[in-house]
Amino acid sequence: MGVLITICVLAVMFLIALKLFTVKNVVVEGNELYEQKVIEDAVLNDKYSWNSLYVYIKYKIKDTRKIPFIDTMSISLDSPHTLHISVYEKGMLGYIYIPGIDENAYFDKDGFVVETSSDTVSGVPRIDGISCDKVVLYEKLPIKKSTLREILEVTQSLKRQELVPDSIDYGGDNAPEVHYGNINVLIGDTTKLTRKIERLKAIMPSLDGLSGTLHLENWTEETTNIVFDKTQ
Numbered sequence: 001m002g003v004l005i006t007i008c009v010l011a012v013m014f015l016i017a018l019k020l021f022t023v024k025n026v027v028v029e030g031n032e033l034y035e036q037k038v039i040e041d042a043v044l045n046d047k048y049s050w051n052s053l054y055v056y057i058k059y060k061i062k063d064t065r066k067i068p069f070i071d072t073m074s075i076s077l078d079s080p081h082t083l084h085i086s087v088y089e090k091g092m093l094g095y096i097y098i099p100g101i102d103e104n105a106y107f108d109k110d111g112f113v114v115e116t117s118s119d120t121v122s123g124v125p126r127i128d129g130i131s132c133d134k135v136v137l138y139e140k141l142p143i144k145k146s147t148l149r150e151i152l153e154v155t156q157s158l159k160r161q162e163l164v165p166d167s168i169d170y171g172g173d174n175a176p177e178v179h180y181g182n183i184n185v186l187i188g189d190t191t192k193l194t195r196k197i198e199r200l201k202a203i204m205p206s207l208d209g210l211s212g213t214l215h216l217e218n219w220t221e222e223t224t225n226i227v228f229d230k231t232q
Contacts, residue, residue, distance in 0.1 A: 021053035021080045030087035033069050033121060042067055043075065043085055052083050068117050069106070090114045093155040094125045094168070096132055096141065105135040109156060111148045113137055125158075127151060129170035150176070150190055157193055161201045175217065182231075183207055188217025195221065203228075 023044065028036045042065050048054045059075040067073075069090050076084045092114060095104040106115040106124065113135045120126075130151070132143055141148055147170070154176050158164055165185075169177040178185040185200060187193070196216045203214065203226065212230040219226055 021051050023050055023052045023055065023083055024081040025078075025083070027078060027082060027084045028087060029085070030089065033089055034067070034087075038067075039073070039085055039087060043073065043083075052077055052080060055083060068119065069115055069121060071114075092121065092124045093152065093159065094127050095121075096127045096130055098132055098135055100134045105132070105141065107141055109152065111140045111152055113139060113141060123164055125155065125165050126167040127155075127170070128167055153190060153193060154178075154187070157197045161197050163197065163201055163204065180204070182211035184213045186213060186215050186217045188219075192220065195219075199226065 026036070026040050026044075028039045031039055043049075043059070044055065045065065056075055056077050059073075064073045064075070069092070071088045071090045073088070074086045076086070078084045090106070091108045092106045093109055095106040097103075098105050098116070101116065103116045103118050104120065104126075105113050106117070106121070108114050114137075116135065116137060130143055130147065132141060135141060151168070151170075154168060158178070165178045165180050167179045169179065171177060175189070176187045178187060183204075187196060196219055199219065200214070200216065207214065207228065210228075210230060212228055215227040215229070
């Protein structure tokens with residue numbers, strides 16, 4: 001008799017789970033690189049995914065499908081009908097093209113390679129003029145330590161001021177040249193980097209729609225004259 005009651009209770013609970021826990025709404029937060037539909041399709045990826053309780057339990061047991069540039073995704077229930085997906089994207093400061101693998105190596109604020117891909121991500125600057133034959137995922141970029149330190153300093157300073165460029169070129173004299181569309185900015189010595197970036201932020205609005213080179217390489221707090229060589 002006790003077994004029969006247990007079976008009946010379980011059957012009722014199962015029916016409740018089927019009827020009550022259905023996916024009617026999906027809330028996605030933290031996604032900047034991918035549209036909500038892409039995230040939804042990655043999570044709701046089998047024939048039982050119409051059931052919100054099933055989806056919740058499934059991802060308590062296993063990880064979500066790997067998506068490039070996304071570190072993790074956590075799944076929770078806001079209600080029996082609302083699934084909540086929190087997306088944690090990989091923090092990428094820039095990328096370097098690696099000829100040996102014909103892919104881009106994306107690195108974080110500490111210089112660790114967090115992703116390799118043939119895709120380019122909007123809002124992440126390309127670093128040119130740096131020679132790097134191969135990389136290892138989750139290890140630091142295998143370049144000169146002083147160079148890596150400067151790259152991280154420049155990219156972080158620009159990001160803090162919301163001045164993320166299209167690319168940063170370490171050419172000729174190994175001093176960073178920052179590119180924004182048709183505007184080139186010569187940074188020069190990075191010992192006064194913070195102040196130079198502050199000046200750049202103040203100047204950039206006045207350069208909208210122009211083409212040319214902004215010279216910050218000789219700027220100091222004493223010599224404040226800044227030259228913009230406009231191209232025709």
